[in-house]
Amino acid sequence: xxxxxxxxxxxxxxxxxxxxxxxxxxxxxxxxxxxxxxxxxxxxxxxxxxxxxxxxxxxxxxxxxxxxxxxxxxxxxxxxxxxxxxxxxxxxxxxxxxxxxxxxxxxxxxxxxxxxxxxxxxxxxxxxxxxxxxxxxxxxxxxxxxxxxxxxxxxxxxxxxxxxxxxxxxxxxxxxxxxxxxxxxxxxxxxxxxxxxxxxxxxxxxxxxxxxxxxxxxxxxxxxxxxxxxxxxxxxxxxxxxxxxxxxxxxxxxxxxxxxxxxxxxxxxxxxxxxxxxxxxxxxxxxxxxxxxxxxxxxxxxxxxxxxxxxxxxxxxxxxxxxxxxxxxxxxxxxxxxxxxxxxxxxxxxxxxxxxxxxxxxxxxxxxxxxxxxx
Numbered sequence: 001x002x003x004x005x006x007x008x009x010x011x012x013x014x015x016x017x018x019x020x021x022x023x024x025x026x027x028x029x030x031x032x033x034x035x036x037x038x039x040x041x042x043x044x045x046x047x048x049x050x051x052x053x054x055x056x057x058x059x060x061x062x063x064x065x066x067x068x069x070x071x072x073x074x075x076x077x078x079x080x081x082x083x084x085x086x087x088x089x090x091x092x093x094x095x096x097x098x099x100x101x102x103x104x105x106x107x108x109x110x111x112x113x114x115x116x117x118x119x120x121x122x123x124x125x126x127x128x129x130x131x132x133x134x135x136x137x138x139x140x141x142x143x144x145x146x147x148x149x150x151x152x153x154x155x156x157x158x159x160x161x162x163x164x165x166x167x168x169x170x171x172x173x174x175x176x177x178x179x180x181x182x183x184x185x186x187x188x189x190x191x192x193x194x195x196x197x198x199x200x201x202x203x204x205x206x207x208x209x210x211x212x213x214x215x216x217x218x219x220x221x222x223x224x225x226x227x228x229x230x231x232x233x234x235x236x237x238x239x240x241x242x243x244x245x246x247x248x249x250x251x252x253x254x255x256x257x258x259x260x261x262x263x264x265x266x267x268x269x270x271x272x273x274x275x276x277x278x279x280x281x282x283x284x285x286x287x288x289x290x291x292x293x294x295x296x297x298x299x300x301x302x303x304x305x306x307x308x309x310x311x312x313x314x315x316x317x318x319x320x321x322x323x324x325x326x327x328x329x330x331x332x333x334x335x336x337x338x339x340x341x342x343x344x345x346x347x348x349x350x351x352x353x354x355x356x357x358x359x360x361x362x363x364x365x366x367x368x369x370x371x372x373x374x375x
Contacts, residue, residue, distance in 0.1 A: 180365070
């Protein structure tokens, strides 16, 4: 009698995010005999995922706040789960986790895994709506891990403390597991020597203010008055569903004034890191920033803020530098330090590569997650 395959459903907000952050994990699950499905907002990236043998369903979940659409999304989630009867659901991001946390137990799912990829906007902005959202998220976490072998994955120790405080039963806090990010393919992202010519300082992220882009631009204004032969580059597109999204007009204005080069979204991020000398991410909060992991694997020193997620993505003063949140002068000083010290950049880059291989290699990260799938 042929052994039944366990059915695994990923519940993720966008197919593009799944492709960049969890496709390798899903492929690993397929290779180990799982039947893999994905529920997400479907765009042009669908074909790349289906080519791997993953069955895709439309989630209909809004990226912002649309109560009618989200009610329909709940209906879609319930009908899809009843149809495919997953043994395991691996959910990612706050809204997905709320829906999965509240409903998956009642739908008979054997194992629930909620991945906190960064507590994000509802923890950055302190207001009544976000306070309510945090309370709802807390309830969903407690419901999800009522089952013996269900887990919450966090990506940094700060988020681990916050989630632990959410968990009412202290014994269940062992089910809050720290796995540092979604990993980086250290074979694909490889180091090269610094390129000749202008010094390129780059920020790779969605174009939202919460990534510290305003501070990056203000630092560029100061440093470009002081030095010639340096370029500041922004790579990424706005996210119109995020409340802190930067208008395209503002990005074009900065670009036209030659303060920065806004280069939009680039699929081949490897080329960005190879052309860049310094990677900067003065973000207000992260889970574990993938751009920093990729840049480190490429042997590039990174400058990040001393906030959750960012401060664990580097070894301070060894693979990169920390700056204080919102502090443009500190950011200027740290970028200037690396502008003027090529030997420091090279040394930090070499250490960054070693750190990446040791802590963030995707094979190691994926093995840890797959261990949680076991029933």
